[in-house]
Amino acid sequence: MNWKNVLFLLRVERKSGRLIRGVKATRYREHGIIAYWPYWLAAILGILGGLIANYLTTIIYADPTSVSGGLPPIKDSALGFFVSMPTLILLLSLVFTMFQQIQLAGLKKTSQVMYWLPVTWQEHTLASILSNLFGLPLALATGFAFGLVVFSVFNGLVVAALITTVAMFGAAFMGSATTEIIRVIQVRFVGAVYKSSGRAAIWVRLIGSLLFFLILYLIYFAIFTGTGSITFIQSIAKFQTSIWFIPYVWLGITLYYLILNSSLLLGIVFIAASASFIVGIYYLAVLLNQRFGLYEPPAIKVQTSGIYAPKAGLLGKLGFSTVEAAIIRKDIRAFTRRRELIGIFIIPIVFIIVPIFNSINISNQGAPSGINVFFEAMIFLFPSSIMAMTLGNMLIGEEGQAVWRIYASPISPKNLVKSKFAFLTFFAIIVLIVTGTIGVVFFRPSISTTIIAFLESLFLTFALGSMGLHFGFRGADFSATRRARMIRQEWSLASFVACTLAGLSIVAPLAPYIISKFASSFLPIAPLGVVELAISVVISGVIASVFTVVFYKINLGSARELLRKAET
Amino acid sequence: MSSPYAVELHNVTKRYNEIVAVNNMNLTLNTGEIFALLGPNGSGKSTTLKMLLGLVQPTAGEISVLGLDVQKDPVAVKRQVGYVPESPEIYEFLTGIEYLDFIGDIYGMPNVEKQQRITEYLKALQLEGREGDMINSYSDGMKKKISLISAFLHKPKLLILDEPLNALDPRSARIVKNFLHELKMQGVTTILSTHVLEIAEAVCDRIGIMYQGNILALGNMNELRQKASLPSSGLEDIFLKLTGTDDLKAVVEELLR
Numbered sequence: 001m002n003w004k005n006v007l008f009l010l011r012v013e014r015k016s017g018r019l020i021r022g023v024k025a026t027r028y029r030e031h032g033i034i035a036y037w038p039y040w041l042a043a044i045l046g047i048l049g050g051l052i053a054n055y056l057t058t059i060i061y062a063d064p065t066s067v068s069g070g071l072p073p074i075k076d077s078a079l080g081f082f083v084s085m086p087t088l089i090l091l092l093s094l095v096f097t098m099f100q101q102i103q104l105a106g107l108k109k110t111s112q113v114m115y116w117l118p119v120t121w122q123e124h125t126l127a128s129i130l131s132n133l134f135g136l137p138l139a140l141a142t143g144f145a146f147g148l149v150v151f152s153v154f155n156g157l158v159v160a161a162l163i164t165t166v167a168m169f170g171a172a173f174m175g176s177a178t179t180e181i182i183r184v185i186q187v188r189f190v191g192a193v194y195k196s197s198g199r200a201a202i203w204v205r206l207i208g209s210l211l212f213f214l215i216l217y218l219i220y221f222a223i224f225t226g227t228g229s230i231t232f233i234q235s236i237a238k239f240q241t242s243i244w245f246i247p248y249v250w251l252g253i254t255l256y257y258l259i260l261n262s263s264l265l266l267g268i269v270f271i272a273a274s275a276s277f278i279v280g281i282y283y284l285a286v287l288l289n290q291r292f293g294l295y296e297p298p299a300i301k302v303q304t305s306g307i308y309a310p311k312a313g314l315l316g317k318l319g320f321s322t323v324e325a326a327i328i329r330k331d332i333r334a335f336t337r338r339r340e341l342i343g344i345f346i347i348p349i350v351f352i353i354v355p356i357f358n359s360i361n362i363s364n365q366g367a368p369s370g371i372n373v374f375f376e377a378m379i380f381l382f383p384s385s386i387m388a389m390t391l392g393n394m395l396i397g398e399e400g401q402a403v404w405r406i407y408a409s410p411i412s413p414k415n416l417v418k419s420k421f422a423f424l425t426f427f428a429i430i431v432l433i434v435t436g437t438i439g440v441v442f443f444r445p446s447i448s449t450t451i452i453a454f455l456e457s458l459f460l461t462f463a464l465g466s467m468g469l470h471f472g473f474r475g476a477d478f479s480a481t482r483r484a485r486m487i488r489q490e491w492s493l494a495s496f497v498a499c500t501l502a503g504l505s506i507v508a509p510l511a512p513y514i515i516s517k518f519a520s521s522f523l524p525i526a527p528l529g530v531v532e533l534a535i536s537v538v539i540s541g542v543i544a545s546v547f548t549v550v551f552y553k554i555n556l557g558s559a560r561e562l563l564r565k566a567e568t
Numbered sequence: 569m570s571s572p573y574a575v576e577l578h579n580v581t582k583r584y585n586e587i588v589a590v591n592n593m594n595l596t597l598n599t600g601e602i603f604a605l606l607g608p609n610g611s612g613k614s615t616t617l618k619m620l621l622g623l624v625q626p627t628a629g630e631i632s633v634l635g636l637d638v639q640k641d642p643v644a645v646k647r648q649v650g651y652v653p654e655s656p657e658i659y660e661f662l663t664g665i666e667y668l669d670f671i672g673d674i675y676g677m678p679n680v681e682k683q684q685r686i687t688e689y690l691k692a693l694q695l696e697g698r699e700g701d702m703i704n705s706y707s708d709g710m711k712k713k714i715s716l717i718s719a720f721l722h723k724p725k726l727l728i729l730d731e732p733l734n735a736l737d738p739r740s741a742r743i744v745k746n747f748l749h750e751l752k753m754q755g756v757t758t759i760l761s762t763h764v765l766e767i768a769e770a771v772c773d774r775i776g777i778m779y780q781g782n783i784l785a786l787g788n789m790n791e792l793r794q795k796a797s798l799p800s801s802g803l804e805d806i807f808l809k810l811t812g813t814d815d816l817k818a819v820v821e822e823l824l825r
Contacts, residue, residue: 322673322674322676323673323674323676325673326669326670326673326674327674329670330659330662330666330670333661333662333666334659334661337661337702338661400657401657402657402658402659402660404623404653404656404657405658405659407621407622407623408621408623408646408649408651408653409646409671409674409675410643410644410646410647410674410675410676411643411646411674412643563642564622564625564642565625
C-alpha cells in the first residue's frame with residue numbers, strides 16, 4: 001500500500017467540487033484553510049454544542065431533585081451517550097454516503113482515470129471509501145467529536161471522549177466501506193437487470209431508485225421521529241449489547257465495556273473484533289472492486305430498431321410550440337432517467353412520511369385529533385410547492401455541459417421560460433394530486449378544507465415555481481462536478497428564504513380565519529364565516545398571481561440574458 | 569446590417585480579462601465557400617467560431633452572418649446555422665433517435681421531412697441498430713456522428729464545424745468530406761477549424777492561419793505558399809513556418825535529454 005497514492009487520490013477527490021459556475025477559473029488559487037470550511041464549521045458548531053451541553057447540564061444538575069424521579073450521576077448519563085455514538089455515526093454515515101453515491105451517478109468519467117494510473121486496487125478502494133466520507137458524513141463526525149471532547153474537559157471525561165472519538169471515526173469508515181460494497185454489487189446487479197429488462201430498463205431504474213429512497217427514508221424516519229432523537233440515542237446504548245452478534249455494533253460494545261462497564265478484557269476482545277471486521281469489510285470491498293470495479297453496465301435500449309416515426313404529441317395540442325414541446329419532452333426524460341435527478345422525488349416521499357409518522361406518534365401519545373389539521377396542511381401545501389421551487393432551482397442548471405445545445409439552437413427566451421415553467425408546474429401538480437389524495441384518505445378532512453388546501457397548494461405551486469425558476473436562472477451551475485448541485489449554494493439559500501417569505505405572504509390572508517376558529521374554542525368570539533374565508537382565499541390567489549406574473553416576466557429577462565451571455 | 573457575404577467580421581476583438589483571444593479580426597466568407605481556420609492550441613479558432621453563432625460576445629467589432637446581425641437577432645441566425653462544437657456534450661440520457669428528434673423539433677422541421685432525413689443520415693453514417701440506445705453507451709465517434717447529423721439535419725445555410733472529423737472512422741470522414749462538397753454546390757457555406765492539415769488542404773477553398781488571436785495568413789494554397797515563400801511545400805510546412813514553430817528538431821532534442 002502506497003499511502004502517498006491514497007493521499008493524492010483523496011486530494012483530487014476533494015478538489016472535484018471546484019468547478020462551480022461563477023468561480024473564476026483562470027489563475028485559480030485556493031486558500032488552504034477556507035477550502036476545508038465545512039469541517040471548520042462543524043468543529044466550531046461542535047465546540048459550541050459541547051459548551052451549551054455543559055452549561056445546560058450544570059444548570060440541571062445544580063438541583064437534581066427538581067426533576068421528578070431524580071437524575072442519574074452526570075458521568076453515567078454522559079458515558080451512556082458516548083457509548084451510543086459509534087452506532088449513531090455508523091447509521092448516519094451509511095445514510096449519507098449512500099445518498100452521495102446516488103448523486104455521483106451522473107458522472108463516471110473522472111472516476112475512471114485512476115483505472116489506468118499505476119494505482120493498486122487496495123489504494124483505489126481505500127481512497128474511494130475515505131472520499132465517500134467527504135462532506136456531511138465527515139463534518140458530522142468532526143462536529144460530534146469536538147462536542148464530546150469540549151464537554152468532557154469540564155466533566156473529567158477526556159480519556160473516554162478521546163476513545164469515543166476514535167470509535168466514531170472507525171464507525172464512519174465502517175459505514176462508508178459498507179456503502180462501497182453495496183455500490184459495487186449494485187453496479188454489477190443493476191447491469192444484469194438492465195440487460196434482462198430490455199426496453200423496460202428505464203422503468204426498472206426509476207422504480208428501483210424510488211423504492212431505494214422509500215426504504216431509506218422509512219428506516220430514517222422510523223428511527224428519528226416520534227420518540228425523538230435523544231431517546232433513540234439513549235436506547236442504542238441498551239439495545240446494542242443485546243444484538244452483540246451483529247459486527248456493526250461492536251465498536252459501541254467496545255466502548256460499553258471500556259468506559260461504562262470497566263471490563264477491560266471484554267473491551268480488548270471487542271476492540272480486536274471491531275478492527276478485524278473493519279479490515280474484513282475493507283478487503284471485501286477490495287475484492288469486489290477487483291472483480292466488478294471495471295464492469296460497464298450494458299447499454300439501455302429504449303427503443304427497438306425499426307422504422308422511426310415521429311409522434312404528434314399531446315403537448316402540441318395543449319398549445320405548446322414544437323420547440324417548447326421538445327424541451328418539455330427532453331426534461332421529462334431527464335428526470336425519469338438521470339439517477340442524480342430522480343432524487344427530487346424524495347420531496348413528496350418525505351412529505352408523505354413525515355406528517356403520517358408524526359400524526360400516528362402524536363395520536364398514540366393522546367394528542368387531540370385537531371392537531372391533525374397541521375399535518376393535513378403539511379401534506380397538501382408543502383410537497384407540491386417545495387417540488388415547484390426545487391425544480392425551478394434545478395431546471396436550468398440540469399442542462400449541464402450540454403447547455404451549449406440550448407445556446408446554439410433557435411430557442412427564444414419565451415420558449416425557454418414557458419417550457420421550463422410548464423414542466424415544473426406539470427410535475428408539481430401531479431405531486432399535489434398524489435400527496436393530496438393520500439392526505440384525504442389518511443386524514444379524512446372536510447370537503448371545504450380539502451378544496452381550500454388544494455387551491456392554496458395550487459397558488460403556492462405557481463408562485464414559488466416562478467420564483468424558484470428565477471433563482472435557477474440567476475444561480476445556474478452547469479458544471480459536471482462529482483456532486484453536481486445544478487444551482488450555486490448561495491442562490492439556493494436565497495431562493496429558500498425568498499420562497500418561504502413569499503409562501504407566508506400568500507397564505508397570510510387565511511390567518512384571521514384560522515386564528516378566529518382556534519380562538520373561538522377558548523375565547524368568547526365567533527369564528528369567521530364562509531364568506532370571509534372565500535374572500536381570504538381570493539386575496540391569497542391574487543397575491544400568488546402577482547408573484548407568478550412578476551417573476552415570470554423577470555424570468556423572460558433572465559432567459560434573454562442567459563442566452564445572450566452564453567459564454568459565462 | 570446587410571452584407572453580400574455569408575459571413576463578415578469587422579474589427580472583431582475578444583478579450584478575457586487581460587488575455588486577448590481574438591485581436592481585431594477582419595474576415596469575409598463568400599456564399600458556398602468552404603473555409604478552414606487553422607492554428608495552434610489557444611490561437612482563438614474556437615472563440616471565433618463561437619462568436620459567429622453568438623455563443624461568445626465580441627468585446628469590440630461587428631459580426632454579420634447570412635446578412636443578419638448576430639447580436640440583434642441571434643435566434644434567426646441560429647435557425648439557419650448548423651454547429652458542431654469541438655467536444656460535443658450531448659444529452660446522454662436520450663437515445664440517438666430521441667436526440668435527433670429533439671433537434672428536428674427545435675429547428676421546426678415538419679415530421680415527414682424529419683423522419684426521412686434522420687433515417688437517411690443514420691443509414692449513411694452506419695448508426696442503424698444503435699439509434700434506440702441511450703447516448704451514454706455510444707463511443708466518441710458515434711457521439712460525433714450524432715452531432716454532425718444534428719448540424720446537417722435542418723438543411724442549414726451555414727455550417728460552423730469545430731474539429732468535425734475528430735474521432736470519425738475513415739469511411740464516415742470520407743462521407744462527411746464529400747457531403748460538404750455537395751453542400752457547397754447547393755450554396756451552403758462552411759467554416760471549420762481543424763488540426764488535421766490534410767483535411768483543410770483537400771476540402772477547403774481558402775484557409776486562414778491564426779496565431780495568438782491574429783490571422784497571420786489568408787488565402788488558397790497558392791497564396792499561402794507565396795506568403796510563406798515556400799513555393800512547392802505542403803500545408804504543414806507553411807503552417808509551421810508561419811506560426812513560428814519550425815524549430816521542432818531542437819525541441820525534440822531537448823525532450824530526449
